[in-house]
Amino acid sequence: MYPFFGIEEHPGEGELTLLRPDTWAELEVRDTCFFDDLATGGLSACLPRIHSPTRDVPPGFLRRVTGVARVDHEDPVLPIEENHTSRWTFPSHQLNILNAYTQPVTEHTPDRPAQRYDAALADAIETRWQARWKADGTYHTPNPAGSLTEGPTNAPADLATRPKLFIMDMFPYPSGTGLHVGHPLGYISTDVYARYKRMTGFNVLHTMGYDAFGLPAEEHARSTGEHPRVNTEANIANMSRQLARLGLGHDDRRAIATTDESYYRWTQWIFSQIFNAWFDVENDKARPIAELEAEFESGARAPDDGRTWAEMTAGDQRALINEFRLAYVSEAPVNWCPGLGTVLANEEVTAEGRSDRGNYPVFRRPLKQWMMRITAYADRLLDDLDLLDWTDSIKTMQRNWIGRSEGAHIDFRVPTASDDDGEVANIRVFTTRPDTLFGATYVVVAPEHPLVDNLTAEAWPESTKSAWTGGADAPATAVAAYRHRTSQMSDLERQENRDKTGVFTGSYAVNPVNDESIPVFIADYVLMGYGTGAIMAVPGQDERDWEFATEFDLDIIRTVQPPPDFEGDAYVGSGPAINSGFLDGMEIDEAKSATIAHLVELGAGESTITTKLRDWLFARQRYWGEPIPIVFDEDNNARSIPDDQLPVNLPDLIDWAPRELDEDSDPEPPLGRAEGWTTVDLDLGDGLKTYKRDLNTMPQWAGSCWYYLRYIDPLSDDIVANPVSEKYWMGGDDPEAGGVDLYVGGVEHAVLHLLYSRFWHKVLFDLGHVSTPEPFKRLINQGYIQAYAFVDDRGIYVEASDVVEADGHYQYEGQTVERQYGKMGKSLKNSVTPDDMYRDYGADTLRLYEMFMGPIDQDRPWETKSVVGSQRLLQRIWRNLVDEDTGELSIADVATPPDLERVLHRTIEAVRADMSSLSFNTSIARITELNNELTKLEGPTPRVVADALVRMISPLVPHIAEELWSRMGNADSVVYADFPTANPALLVDDEVEIPVQIKGKVRSRITIPADADEESTKAAALADPRIIELLDGAEIRKVIVIPGKLVNIVA
């Protein structure tokens, strides 16, 4: 049916020969992401019209195509040269040609006007202006000092002295799969806002970088043997190309990648700053480590072990200091992931106990690792949330993550056991309910608790109940068995199985307030990682303790009086204290303070605060990350590399082979395989010595913790950022606020990135390197673009673009398929790429559609069929200003009709308000209304209206705006033109029509002067013939008048 024409398929390249001059060539390709690569290889224009089956498709043309190319270098509409041959190249795994067909060209003479705003014209306009912007440096943003002080060649002279606005997107990881239309949603939003702010008097800093260290590139390297940098840079190039085509107004001089040596040098510098700092609890801030050394030297601070500073060896001194550092090495239980060959932070482990990336199993085991003392900042990270203009949900998530709770430490002495110092063992518990202490009927310590061995009695006491022993004949056996069992359980099993288990240790603890002896258990419902790893159990007031007490036949004493109608088990509500000695009758808060005061007197407790936040595990045993700039001396003490010897460059590796690791093996850092790199001779101030390098790399979060700072001053090589520029862009003159003015990104970074970044920033703030307490003043989480996906009856996804709707059902190749709704992505076969949209509509249409779909923070469904609405708006605006046939301007210096003038100024007012609040969807609606007025207008468009219209659309659709602006005779770019201002006099009408209601229902309308007072409005309403008729003489009880708004008559 369709003659196959000469196509050969090769793994790396192909050759296409057209045999007939009158044919369209049609290639069915599986992946259109790299279509431009195909084009640059020789196949030039893609046919946009093929993708709009309702238009311009010759009858009989194949519909089932996802990409169409034809061989022509000039104009897609011209006939094809005879026997034309083109070559192209492409990676076979990315582009797969399934079929090639030819089809006779039918009568197909689109008589479109020469200057219709269609995809081809949009493409020409867009590429031309993008080249122009680049040549002019239009988006170059001037710094106040240091480097990059120059602005664009044709910008306003005062640009550098204007008020600043710093706008950021969460920068992407350069993925190899390219973009789909969901990715740039946030980038378009920030670009529109940045452009609007440039036109309203601000010096705007907006650029883009790449978070380019990370696992995928390293996994790619493992499978191909290619250096991760090669793959990373290729991905960055492709993503940059796709993004550049959107016309984003970024200062490309400031673009960074975290993998640049000139960037990660400063990531390492920040690590050294943190390493060389300690947290001064009294002053609640970080200070340089040298000041701590000085305190020890002067005797203002003494070592714990009784020695004086002078008595200690240099190595011991160094070891002591190291314990105070904000970055420290610690042997602690960590998350070991053999599948990835690395340890992971708590935050990177899923609730199921698997790795966030790759979904490999994760095991808890003690290992020596770098930690960062983020817990020192828990209070400030919590309190300073109040300074931020973030959504409550994000703040709540951070608060929950930090998990601060106020309570008390209470000491339960165990007279029969001794601790490591040979004293009577003392179990310190944490509780938020000290008021319930009289109801404590047993004590539970976590199975991993260090005191467990000491607490384990030699034999079961006489009072031991059979349920408590786990069937063992001695406490030691029972405890060992129980601990073994818990250690074998995965986090998932532990989470799914909430039945209360545990065993008695054989010891009894003494309740400090009533000297009762209560049994001590170990049970896995008490977690070592929270509080003190031990609790006093109050089954009367705690549901978990109630369950355990019921299971193990333990006493239950209520200490709070439940209401009479209470029918549950444990009572956690409020009420007066009972069975509590001197507390009886007190409400909970009063009883808490009374208990704590009493405990302090007894020396058995004190009030305290606990957080869920743990210190940040900072080392990874991976290659593709920043090397930790640390060496170890002969005492195995960590020493930082001097700033002037940074960066510590990643060594090149030859051996990429994966290592087979299991739960019990130790991590093998890949950097350990870099021969000649692992040791180094350095002079760290005490002569040239040989040191062992740290073989770890930093986690992926490191680079993204501080990139806002480098955007400010990306070129400086002697300082992280010029302080004058830093203060200007971060708004550091305001000590309470400041920070990036707008930060837009996905909600998935609500805790990890945003918490780590705030932590680093606060350390830098304490050390005087930044001028604001917080990095990001205002945060918005953009919604996600969702898409429909379709599954057939085998449950397999089918190509969503080929599904047709027929009377309520969805069909794919004649078969009914089921529609699902979710994320856009390759695996669901529902991706739409920006490249598709550039080809079919142009970048401005894509921008406009994405902004029109809905509010910025809301998820929204992608509908390719609706994109045409946004294209039509641009076509109509174009047609109202330009003659489609001749290309001449259809605007004139004529007086604006008064009604149109009012509409114009109301539009300006509304668009300004909507742009300011990032309500781009409604500002587009207002612009559409104005343009609809112009469409109705007979004769040419008045110049003043055209001028304002072009200025107003320019943040949204900068290319078409520049084109119209230029055609209207403006030499300078519209980017720095002033945004129109409404004339207040034109915002109010002389007369208004208001509704008249009877008992809240609109029954009539009256037209009255806009400034009519209450009396005359009421009179006019009551005089309305329709109202008189409907009232029919009924008694009027009340008349509510809202002047200029409405009248409501109650009869």
Next chain:
RNA sequence: GCCCGGAUGGCGGAAUUGGCAGACGCGAGGGAUUCAAAAUCCCUUGUCCGAAAGGGCGUGUGGGUUCAAGUCCCACUCCGGGCACCA
């Protein structure tokens, strides 16, 4: 289980402080133009009754406050997200 957020026509969504529900767009229907189509322009489009005029109903469900409720209060249903044996 706890904490957030949400529910408005066939679809995406609009609606400062309670004050004309459904802006704007998509889709659909009709018309003009055209040999025909595409494109363009115009009209209609929440729903029910009605020839029309006009009227009834209507913002997830059930109550309430108010002259007036999508908006405020109470109870509930469903959907989305986060946390989860955190003492």
